Amino acid sequence: MPETIEMGTMIPQRRQLVTESWKSLSPNGAMVGAIFYRRLFEIDPSLRPMFSGVTLDDQIRKLVTMLDLVVHWLDVPDKLVPALKSWVSDTRRTAFRTTTTGKSEPRSSARSRRVWATSSRRS
Numbered sequence: 001m002p003e004t005i006e007m008g009t010m011i012p013q014r015r016q017l018v019t020e021s022w023k024s025l026s027p028n029g030a031m032v033g034a035i036f037y038r039r040l041f042e043i044d045p046s047l048r049p050m051f052s053g054v055t056l057d058d059q060i061r062k063l064v065t066m067l068d069l070v071v072h073w074l075d076v077p078d079k080l081v082p083a084l085k086s087w088v089s090d091t092r093r094t095a096f097r098t099t100t101t102g103k104s105e106p107r108s109s110a111r112s113r114r115v116w117a118t119s120s121r122r123s
Contacts, residue, residue: 010074015074015075018071018074019071019074022067022068022071026064026067026068029060029064029067030057030060030061030064032064033059033060033061033063033064034056034060036060036063037051037056037059037060037063066084066087069083070084
């Protein structure tokens, strides 16, 4: 059976490694976040519109805060798992909207269409 935080089966050595790694990285959290998002958008540029509603600095702060929470609560999966699920749900809700056809799309796409529709009516 693989290790999972949710099942509380993360081995102590791995927990310690995660904690020590984050302890050394967290003082440079802004740089860690910037590197994370730069690499994320290099790997999959189509994800960039998901973050158009916030500044990259704000998103980096959110990421670092969530990483702090995860590391702090590694030993308390009954608190960590619901917090992560709630965060993911909130992120999806604010990053996407449902179209009239029932499909999800990045909010930035919807915003772009509204701007285009409004500007084309003025012409």
